[in-house]
Amino acid sequence: MPHAIVVAHGQPSDPDPAEAALAAFAAKVDALAEHVTVSSATLAKPSALEAKLDGLPENSVIYPLFMAKGWFVTSALPKRVGDHTARILDPLGIDPDLPALTANALEAKLREEHWAANATDLVIAAHGSGRSRNPSAVANEFADRLGMQVAFQSIRVGFVEEPPSIAEAARDASNQAICLPFFACTGGHVLEDVPEELERAKFKGIVMPVVGELAPIQRQIAQKVTEAFASA
Structure with a gap:
């Protein structure tokens, strides 16, 4: 089944609560998405995104749960994705709808x-x-x-x-x-x-x-x- 990862910034000083909250959010989106499995990772949780990507096919997509297409979306996130070919979609904040x-x-x-x-x-x-x-x-x-x-x-x-x-x-x-x-x-x-x-x-x-x-x-x-x- 196709897979999507919802990615948010998280809380660097205490990453686990934000990681758990984002997982609960992704579970709600997963229940609404037909034929796509949706999981999550925060950038603040060390290696969380990389570990998630390691187990996913190359055609996966990443949904940035950010309000602007700024540095985190255009620089930090692609750097963390590295050589994986997952596509990064536009962030929430610039959705025309x-x-x-x-x-x-x-x-x-x-x-x-x-x-x-x-x-x-x-x-x-x-x-x-x-x-x-x-x-x-x-x-x-x-x-x-x-x-x-x-x-x-x-x-x-x-x-x-x-x-x-x-x-x-x-x-x-x-x-x-x-x-x-x-x-x-x-x-x-x-x-x-x-x-x-x-x-x-x-x-x-x-x-x-x-x-x-x-x-x-x-x-x-x-x-x-x-x-x-x-x-x-």
Whole structure:
């Protein structure tokens, strides 16, 4: 059976919990992917990706669970893949369908809360970077395209590693507000930095799961890895 590996960054200081969390994520995608076996590996777990690739056929594919096509996807990941001929697909964050699929999840939350979009503020909490403009450009483009799908009262984007901060973006948001963490996985930034920034802003709204864990997105990943073999 064709095989796909979902690869994420992981947590270098303590790789095992993130490795286990990604394995659970991959199991959900595996259940949604027809005729493709899906497993996982983090870059932070020493030799995890290499060990996985050693047991897989040459036509395997790698799905980067990253929000930008930056250094990790274009340099670190290919270096770790080495001579194996596994194909590296485009990362989650630049999937052209991502804004529409995320809009579906946000509209479902609005219906659940009985909120009108045009009376609701959306705060997008993203990673950003102090070294590259690419991550923030991806997040801002996502926000622009999302705004074409759902007419929120406002859409504000804040970052962990560059201005404006998440606290600045969330400040003065109404109580009828949603925070969407623009992250692929629930890691340290989502568990620590985002809540701290929202607390600084006295944010009173709802916090959604990270983009990568929204149900429509997991189905999309399953579809992408399946299509990769169909196109080949």
